[in-house]
Amino acid sequence: VTTAPDVIDLNADLGESFGAWRLGDDDALLDIVTSANIACGFHAGDPLTLRRTCAGAIARGVSIGAQVSYRDLAGFGRREMSVPPEELTAEVLYQIAALDGIARTEGGRVRYVKPHGALYNRCVRDPVQAAAVADAVRAYDPRLPLLALPGGAAVQAGQDAGLTVVAEAFADRAYRADGTLVPRGQPGAVISDPGRAAARAASMVTSHALESEDGRQVPVQFRSLCVHGDTVGAVTLARAVREALERAGVRVASFA
Amino acid sequence: VTTAPDVIDLNADLGESFGAWRLGDDDALLDIVTSANIACGFHAGDPLTLRRTCAGAIARGVSIGAQVSYRDLAGFGRREMSVPPEELTAEVLYQIAALDGIARTEGGRVRYVKPHGALYNRCVRDPVQAAAVADAVRAYDPRLPLLALPGGAAVQAGQDAGLTVVAEAFADRAYRADGTLVPRGQPGAVISDPGRAAARAASMVTSHALESEDGRQVPVQFRSLCVHGDTVGAVTLARAVREALERAGVRVASFA
Amino acid sequence: VTTAPDVIDLNADLGESFGAWRLGDDDALLDIVTSANIACGFHAGDPLTLRRTCAGAIARGVSIGAQVSYRDLAGFGRREMSVPPEELTAEVLYQIAALDGIARTEGGRVRYVKPHGALYNRCVRDPVQAAAVADAVRAYDPRLPLLALPGGAAVQAGQDAGLTVVAEAFADRAYRADGTLVPRGQPGAVISDPGRAAARAASMVTSHALESEDGRQVPVQFRSLCVHGDTVGAVTLARAVREALERAGVRVASFA
Amino acid sequence: VTTAPDVIDLNADLGESFGAWRLGDDDALLDIVTSANIACGFHAGDPLTLRRTCAGAIARGVSIGAQVSYRDLAGFGRREMSVPPEELTAEVLYQIAALDGIARTEGGRVRYVKPHGALYNRCVRDPVQAAAVADAVRAYDPRLPLLALPGGAAVQAGQDAGLTVVAEAFADRAYRADGTLVPRGQPGAVISDPGRAAARAASMVTSHALESEDGRQVPVQFRSLCVHGDTVGAVTLARAVREALERAGVRVASFA
Helix, strand or coil: CECCCCEEEEEEEECCCECCECCCCHHHHHCCCCEEEEECCCCCCCHHHHHHHHHHHHHCCCEEEEEECCCCCCCCCCCCECCCHHHHHHHHHHHHHHHHHHHHHCCCCEEEEEECHHHHHHHHHCHHHHHHHHHHHHHHCCCCCEEECCCCHHHHHHHHCCCCEEEEEECCECECCCCCECCCCCCCCECCCHHHHHHHHHHHHHHCEEEECCCCEEECCCCEEECCCCCCCHHHHHHHHHHHHHHCCCEECCCC | CECCCCEEEEEEEECCCECCECCCCHHHHHCCCCEEEEECCCCCCCHHHHHHHHHHHHHCCCEEEEEECCCCCCCCCCCCECCCHHHHHHHHHHHHHHHHHHHHHCCCCEEEEEECHHHHHHHHHCHHHHHHHHHHHHHHCCCCCEEECCCCHHHHHHHHCCCCEEEEEECCECECCCCCECCCCCCCCECCCHHHHHHHHHHHHHHCEEEECCCCEEECCCCEEECCCCCCCHHHHHHHHHHHHHHCCCEECCCC | CECCCCEEEEEEEECCCECCECCCCHHHHHCCCCEEEEECCCCCCCHHHHHHHHHHHHHCCCEEEEEECCCCCCCCCCCCECCCHHHHHHHHHHHHHHHHHHHHHCCCCEEEEEECHHHHHHHHHCHHHHHHHHHHHHHHCCCCCEEECCCCHHHHHHHHCCCCEEEEEECCECECCCCCECCCCCCCCECCCHHHHHHHHHHHHHHCEEEECCCCEEECCCCEEECCCCCCCHHHHHHHHHHHHHHCCCEECCCC | CECCCCEEEEEEEECCCECCECCCCHHHHHCCCCEEEEECCCCCCCHHHHHHHHHHHHHCCCEEEEEECCCCCCCCCCCCECCCHHHHHHHHHHHHHHHHHHHHHCCCCEEEEEECHHHHHHHHHCHHHHHHHHHHHHHHCCCCCEEECCCCHHHHHHHHCCCCEEEEEECCECECCCCCECCCCCCCCECCCHHHHHHHHHHHHHHCEEEECCCCEEECCCCEEECCCCCCCHHHHHHHHHHHHHHCCCEECCCC
16 A cells, blocks of 8 residues: 655546536546546446547646546446446456546546545445456556555555555545445435635645544545545535645545 | 458357346357357447457457447447437547557557447448548547448548548448448348348449349449348358458458 | 318427436426427436336327337437338337236337438438337237328328328427428527517418528428427426417417 | 246236337246236336237237336446435336336236336345335335335335236246255356246146256245246247147136
8 A cells, every 4th residue: 555644646537427417526626636536437427528638637737547447328327236246347347448548649648546436435345347347457467557456455456456546535425433434325424515625635744644433543545535525515525625735734646 | 452362251240248138149150250240238249248358359360440430329329319410529539549559468450440320321421520530540549440431431531530541341231322231120231141142242342333223234343342240140151251252362361 | 181270289299308407407397388298218318217208198198109210328329220120110119019918017109100310300301210110019919009200201101101190390490391390400490589480480370381490481281289398498488389379369279 | 926836927028128128028927827017117118118018908808018128228227226215116116107008008007016127126135125116016006016026125014015926937047945946147146048947837836846957846826927028039939838738637717
């Protein structure tokens, strides 16, 4: 797990529009984050959106990550699926390849991989699916880092596959005392107040610890901080987080 | 347009299964053809099928082509769609990239691009969609040849985009006197008798002409011959075609 | 074609969200319109959205129409498709049935059918697809009216199938002198100024004529007026149209 | 739970083709079974296939059941999904309604509901998803029976919802000693030998007990017997089962 005390990456989910449906303010977020987790078409992201989002990221020097997902447009990739590992590896591979090829036509490359939504959460606790995802990354390019929640099965699977695993924390999600996320849908799971998320982010990065929902300080090493792009006021919150980090003397820079 | 009198490529559509649905005998066809037009997931081809079909092609030295399509699983890509050109370019690009990335994990590469079904037919007569497809190929890799019906808009669009255009003829489809295909669904459009298709193929390749449905000899230059993988008895027909070509002294080899 | 001089229906497209993607302000529009063209899942509308939109329409006494479409989520049903008629009939039937069954669980029924987007436009000029749609309506329930653009193939096909055809005009779309719509994407095709659309609507309804883009008055009979739900400021525009109609002494009421 | 000692229903999955992909020999199976679990478009079954399969069932007096599934064409509904209950209810409702509307245009009706694949298995052990499915059936028509595995959560959920629950057994699947199915993919899970399946079926129906994989006789009450339509030799096996039942003096008749 790669960590660094005084420099932090800021990542957000982008490219999550689909056809006529718009989601998030990609242009505004690209001015704030240092890494863009770009959807790959399985939970969101039509090809033209991917291409434009890649172009926007490259123009601003933002690193492109493949935000791979279950094949679930109707559920936005938030519904856990029991996909057999060989199928899952192929599905993840397909997504990385599609986004990377599009990024290359715009002069960039996919620089890392981050599972989305239910796949991300499943990979925290399911070694089989985590290994299937890691296998896809290794097969495509073993130098691509895997962005993962510290302490979960994805970290182990990534390391077993010989990948660089980059740990991340969440500026706008509540944590349980064991370092796992409070599931979406539970009260307090998502922190939508920009000031609170910003103060929390600065504290997490400088103290190398996160505060759990019951008020405990949980030591944690992470190299990237995630802000969500699809919450109400996402841009305001992301900007507040970045400004708070910079005020606290933290350097905001991509890990890739 | 690249042509050659004494050597011919044999191409077929492969990788067209989807999940539980099987279509065609890919393994048998890979022993016969020299170029595999592999589906890319938009009209057929789940990612695991793509990966296995790529592996099978590479193991046999068969060239891999990206068989790009409209996004139409329910219609198997056979329903023409009015996709705006910028969208179509991005959709084609996504498909080429996905297949190429998968091919690379198996030790190969996409070597050419061939539009599928309704997109193929539309590109024969619609310069706008043909240019959109050619733009995707050029953006991805301008050295990739485009496989196309001689005389159509796709040839012109490919040449305008600076691509190598490889002309193809069909062993098992009837032609009209103007060199266009008799549309599927019309009587006699598909030639399913292996002996007749084989004799026709050998004649076309050695005489550099095709016989139209009204019995005229139409001179034509082509470097590849297509046999369909999804007709009844596809394998038998393809084998008969290859054997007839070899008996006629034609060398069967990929153009890529 | 059913017409009436002093009473007008106001219809809008609703239920066009899909999973995580929200589109339009259905609740606000349901307070304004008298007929809701509810998406059926093929271009938009996940089942839960359909159920909630039906419940909202029924609670307000708004008539429910099945807004049937090509199967094209990625293109929002705006990409014309060459669907064979027997397939198209089955696809339209499937959509009407799904929505009607959901409406019935909420205490209502589908009261009419209106094709969406590219299917609507195709049915103005393609008698084969128009007949395929009309066949689906007749097969499902021949008493269901078909909402259609006056003068097009859909009107003829509906009448040939023994259906009641209800003519509609558009408050927020520009017309050509022949009574057809200026295609979306052309300058001036969509009227987004609420005041202009409202004045235009009141004039159209009371004068039984529409003004074409070149300023001619084109006499036209229609029983329903469409306002779009997905344009910027859709609610404001729809409210302005309704108020202008009522100020002009027109009674706003469903035809169903 | 409805049971009967001397009469048995024979059900099979039908209508599972999708577009160009054919699966199963529906015509042959419709001559053998008394209940057809017809796919509803979410795991298989394009609308035209549904319409034709309904027509075939009605012509032969075979009862039509809605074979409802997760939305998962790529996985053929065999991948378990964590769908929130309200969404699942709406998705199931949509499917029942679509199939019932199509059946009505052919002169029939949906007579029962049977979850497919992973949804079926999940409903054996997950009371929340089972209740979501039962809610959809009750909302659509509380007189529709739910076909379910004896002893599972689906039975309880159906009864709680006031539905008639019809228990079924499997002629061609191995059982564990607790009466649950040996999961597909495990050795011996599927019985493909027609003679063995037929003998087993006759024994199960006349002895009111099934034989578990470890050779124990497990008493069980069931009113329907499932034969699979998509196994190799499905028709031969189904015919053998029916003949064995009739030879054993059992009356084969629908429960609906």
